[in-house]
Amino acid sequence: MADSVRIVEVAPRDGLQNEAVAVSVATKLDLIRQLRDAGLAAIEVGSFVSPKRVPQMADTDEVVRQLNLDGGVRYPVLVPNEQGMVAALAAGVREIAVFASASETFSQKNINCSIEQSIDRFRPVVEMAKANHVAVRGYVSCVLGCPYEVKVAMNAVVSVSRKLAELGCYEISLGDTIGIGTPWQARDMVRAVAGELDIATLAAHFHDTRGQALANILACLEEGVSVVDSAVGGLGGCPYAPGAAGNVSTEDLAFMLDGLGIHTGVDLSRVVAAGQFISAALGKTSRSKVAQSMCA
Amino acid sequence: MADSVRIVEVAPRDGLQNEAVAVSVATKLDLIRQLRDAGLAAIEVGSFVSPKRVPQMADTDEVVRQLNLDGGVRYPVLVPNEQGMVAALAAGVREIAVFASASETFSQKNINCSIEQSIDRFRPVVEMAKANHVAVRGYVSCVLGCPYEVKVAMNAVVSVSRKLAELGCYEISLGDTIGIGTPWQARDMVRAVAGELDIATLAAHFHDTRGQALANILACLEEGVSVVDSAVGGLGGCPYAPGAAGNVSTEDLAFMLDGLGIHTGVDLSRVVAAGQFISAALGKTSRSKVAQSMCA
Numbered sequence: 001m002a003d004s005v006r007i008v009e010v011a012p013r014d015g016l017q018n019e020a021v022a023v024s025v026a027t028k029l030d031l032i033r034q035l036r037d038a039g040l041a042a043i044e045v046g047s048f049v050s051p052k053r054v055p056q057m058a059d060t061d062e063v064v065r066q067l068n069l070d071g072g073v074r075y076p077v078l079v080p081n082e083q084g085m086v087a088a089l090a091a092g093v094r095e096i097a098v099f100a101s102a103s104e105t106f107s108q109k110n111i112n113c114s115i116e117q118s119i120d121r122f123r124p125v126v127e128m129a130k131a132n133h134v135a136v137r138g139y140v141s142c143v144l145g146c147p148y149e150v151k152v153a154m155n156a157v158v159s160v161s162r163k164l165a166e167l168g169c170y171e172i173s174l175g176d177t178i179g180i181g182t183p184w185q186a187r188d189m190v191r192a193v194a195g196e197l198d199i200a201t202l203a204a205h206f207h208d209t210r211g212q213a214l215a216n217i218l219a220c221l222e223e224g225v226s227v228v229d230s231a232v233g234g235l236g237g238c239p240y241a242p243g244a245a246g247n248v249s250t251e252d253l254a255f256m257l258d259g260l261g262i263h264t265g266v267d268l269s270r271v272v273a274a275g276q277f278i279s280a281a282l283g284k285t286s287r288s289k290v291a292q293s294m295c296a
Numbered sequence: 297m298a299d300s301v302r303i304v305e306v307a308p309r310d311g312l313q314n315e316a317v318a319v320s321v322a323t324k325l326d327l328i329r330q331l332r333d334a335g336l337a338a339i340e341v342g343s344f345v346s347p348k349r350v351p352q353m354a355d356t357d358e359v360v361r362q363l364n365l366d367g368g369v370r371y372p373v374l375v376p377n378e379q380g381m382v383a384a385l386a387a388g389v390r391e392i393a394v395f396a397s398a399s400e401t402f403s404q405k406n407i408n409c410s411i412e413q414s415i416d417r418f419r420p421v422v423e424m425a426k427a428n429h430v431a432v433r434g435y436v437s438c439v440l441g442c443p444y445e446v447k448v449a450m451n452a453v454v455s456v457s458r459k460l461a462e463l464g465c466y467e468i469s470l471g472d473t474i475g476i477g478t479p480w481q482a483r484d485m486v487r488a489v490a491g492e493l494d495i496a497t498l499a500a501h502f503h504d505t506r507g508q509a510l511a512n513i514l515a516c517l518e519e520g521v522s523v524v525d526s527a528v529g530g531l532g533g534c535p536y537a538p539g540a541a542g543n544v545s546t547e548d549l550a551f552m553l554d555g556l557g558i559h560t561g562v563d564l565s566r567v568v569a570a571g572q573f574i575s576a577a578l579g580k581t582s583r584s585k586v587a588q589s590m591c592a
Contacts, residue, residue: 179589182555183514211548211585212555215510218479244589252507259478259508289507293475293540 002226004263006042007250008173008203009035011278012063013044013078014247015235017054021282025062031278032063035232036073038270040250044097047078048087064091076137080111085125089132096129097173098122099139100164102157103146106177110141115156119163126168138169139205143189144181154192161193161202171201173229176216178241179209183219190223203227206248208234208287209241213248214256221260228253232275234287249288251275269294298522300559302338303546304469304499305331307574308359309340309374310543311531313350317578321358327574328359331528332369334566336546340393343374344383360387372433376407381421385428392425393469394418395435396460398453399442402473406437411452415459422464434465435501439485440477450488457489457498467497469525472512474537475505479515486519499523502544504530504583505537509544510552517556524549528571530583545584547571565590 012032016023028045035043045067046060060077069075069092076095079085088096100118101107107115129136143157161172174193176186186204193202204220204227206213217228230253236246254266272291279286286292308328312319324341331339341363342356356373365371365388372391375381384392396414397403403411425432439453457468470489472482482500489498500516500523502509513524526549532542550562568587575582582588 179585182552184556208585209589210551211510211545212552214507215514215552218511218514241589245585249507255506256478256508256511260480289475289504289541293505293537295539 001221002224002262004226005221005257006227007040007253007264007266008042008044008227008229009040009231009250010044010229010247011035011231011233011235011250013046013057015231015233016056017047018237019056019235019282023056023281025059025066027281028059028063029066031274032067032075034270034274034277036071038274039264039266040271041072041265042074042076045075045077047080048084049078049080061087061091064093069094074135076135079125081121082124082128085128089128089134093134095135095137096125097137097139098125098164098169099141100160101141101146102160103142103149103152105148106142106146109148115160119160119167122167130168136167136169137171137173138164138167139173139175140164141175141177143174144176144185145178147178154189157189158192158196162196165197165201171203171227172197173203173205173227175205176207179207179212179245181216182212183215186216187219187223190220190225194223199224200226203229205229207236208245208248211245214252217248217253218256221262232271232288233279233291235278245287249275249286249290251288251290255290297517298520298558300522301517301553302523303336303549303560303562304338304340304523304525305336305527305546306340306525306543307331307527307529307531307546309342309353311527311529312352313343314533315352315531315578319352319577321355321362323574323577324355324359325362327570328363328371330566330570330573332367334570335560335562336567337368337561338370338372341371341373343376344380345374345376357383357387360389365390370431372431375421377417378420378424381424385424385430389430391431391433392421393433393435394421394460394465395437396456397437397442398456399438399445399448401444402438402442405444411456415456415463418463426464432463432465433467433469434460434463435469435471436460437471437473439470440472440481441474443474450485453485454488454492458492461493461497467499467523468493469499469501469523471501472503475503475508475541477512478508479511482512483515483519486516486521490519495520496522499525501525503532504541504544507541510548513544513549514552517558528567528584529575529587531574541583545571545582545586547584547586551586
C-alpha cells in the first residue's frame with residue numbers, strides 16, 4: 001500500500017455541475033482557495049462544456065482567469081472537444097481532463113457517439129494540449145456498471161484506459177459513475193487495468209450512491225492505488241438516481257487515510273470548513289459524516 | 297473470509313433507544329416482523345433497562361410477549377442487571393445481551409461502576425440465564441476509542457472480551473460506539489481479540505459517525521469475522537455527537553456483502569422496505585444510501 005495518497009478534489013466541477021442553485025464566480029474562487037489552503041494539491045475547477053447543457057460551468061473561463069495558477073497546485077478543467085480546448089487555452093489553463101466511457105450504450109446516450117469515436121474526438125484536443133505544454137488527465141466512466149447495461153465488460157475498461165493512456169493522458173481516473181460496485185469488484189477492475197498500465201498512473205473515482213465508496217477505495221488502496229478523487233461535502237449527484245449520494249466526501253476520505261497512516265498533506269479541519277462553506281452556499285446539509293459529527 | 301455472514305439487526309433496540317418520537321408496540325412488532333420476513337435471523341428487540349432512563353424501551357416486555365419466539369429467529373434483549381433479568385424471564389425471552397466497556401472512564405460515566413464491577417454485576421444475571429436455558433450475548437463498547445479517553449488500550453478490549461466469554465457469552469460483539477476507528481485499527485483490534493477467543497464467536501458492531509463503518513467491516517471480514525451488527529435506515533445515534541450518523545445501515549451492509557459474494561439469507565428489497573417503514577414512522581429520511589438511491 002502506498003505511503004502517501006494524492007487527493008484530487010473535484011467539488012468545484014463534478015460536485016457543482018448538477019447543482020440547481022447558481023454559484024457565483026466569487027464563491028467558486030473562495031471555495032477553490034479554501035481547498036488549496038487546506039493542502040489539496042489537485043483541484044478540478046470547472047469545465048468548458050456547452051453552457052446550455054451545464055449552465056453551472058458557463059463561467060469556468062472567468063474562474064480560471066482569476067485564479068493564480070502558480071504555486072504547485074494542479075487545476076485541471078474538463079474539456080469535451082476542440083471548441084472547449086480553444087476556450088480553455090484562451091483562459092490560460094495548464095491542465096485538462098478528457099473522458100470516455102467503458103460502456104458503449106452510456107457513450108451513445110451521454111455524448112452521442114461510440115467509445116471509439118469519443119477517443120478519436122479527443123485526438124486533436126490532446127495534440128493541442130501537447131503543443132501548449134498542457135497536461136492531460138483521462139477519465140473512464142462506468143467502470144463497474146452503467147445505467148443501461150447490466151454488466152460492463154472488464155476488458156472494455158482495460159481497453160479504454162489503455163487508449164486514453166496511449167493518447168497521452170498522464171493519469172487515468174477509473175470512475176464508478178453510478179456507485180454500483182462493491183470492494184472485490186473494484187479490486188478486480190484495478191488489477192485488470194494495472195495488468196496493462198503502471199498502477200502509479202491510476203486514480204480511483206467513486207460515487208457513494210450505495211454507500212460503498214470508502215470500502216471500495218480501501219480495496220483499491222490495498223492494490224496499490226495512490227490517487228483518489230473526492231469532493232468536499234460529498235457533493236455531486238447521479239442524474240440516473242435523483243436524490244442519491246454524490247462523490248465520496250473528501251472529509252471522510254481524509255479521515256480514513258489519516259487513520260490508515262497514509263500521508264495526504266491535507267488539513268482535515270480546513271477541508272471540513274471548505275465543505276461547510278460550499279454546502280451553506282448551496283443551502284444544503286453536508287453529506288460528509290465527519291463534518292456532521294464535528295459541526296452538529 | 298467467511299462464505300456467509302449472520303447479520304444481527306439492532307434497529308428495534310440500539311436504533312430506536314435514543315429516538316425522541318415514541319414508537320408504539322404495534323409499530324415495533326410490525327418492524328420486527330418485516331425484518332424477520334426479510335430473512336434476518338437475529339433481531340435485537342428491546343431492553344429491560346430503567347424506563348426513566350430509556351422511555352422508548354419501557355414496553356419491551358409487551359413487545360416480547362406479543363412476538364412469536366418460535367421459528368428459528370433469535371430475539372435478544374438487552375439486560376443491565378438482575379432486576380431487568382427477572383422482568384426479561386417473566387416476559388419469556390430466550391436470549392439476552394449483557395454489556396461492558398473497554399474504557400474505564402466510559403464505564404464509570406455510563407453505568408457508574410468500574411469495568412470489573414460491571415462484569416461482577418452480570419455474574420448472577422448470567423447464572424439466572426443459564427438456569428433458564430437463555431442464551432447470552434456480550435457487548436464490549438468503546439473498542440476503538442471513547443468520548444473521555446484519547447486512546448482505549450487494546451489489552452483492555454481483549455481482557456473485557458475474555459471476561460465476558462468466561463462469564464458464558466456465546467458471542468462477543470465488539471463495538472466502535474463512537475464511530476472513531478479506521479480500517480487498520482479495526483483489523484488490529486479484531487486480531488488481538490482473536491488471539492484469545494475463537495473468531496467465530498466475534499461480531500463487528502460499527503457506528504457510522506465518521507462514515508468509516510463499511511470500510512471497517514470490510515477489514516474485519518478480511519480477518520475472518522462472520523457476524524455483523526447493523527440497523528435498518530442507519531438508525532441509532534451517538535449521545536456524544538448529536539446529529540451524527542448512527543449504526544451502519546443494514547441495507548448498505550447487505551448490498552456490500554452480496555457484492556462480495558457472501559451469503560446472508562437477506563432479501564435486500566424487503567430490508568429496504570422495513571427501513572423505509574420505520575424511518576417514515578419516525579418522520580425522518582433513511583440514512584441508508586442504498587435506500588436513498590432506490591426510493592428517491
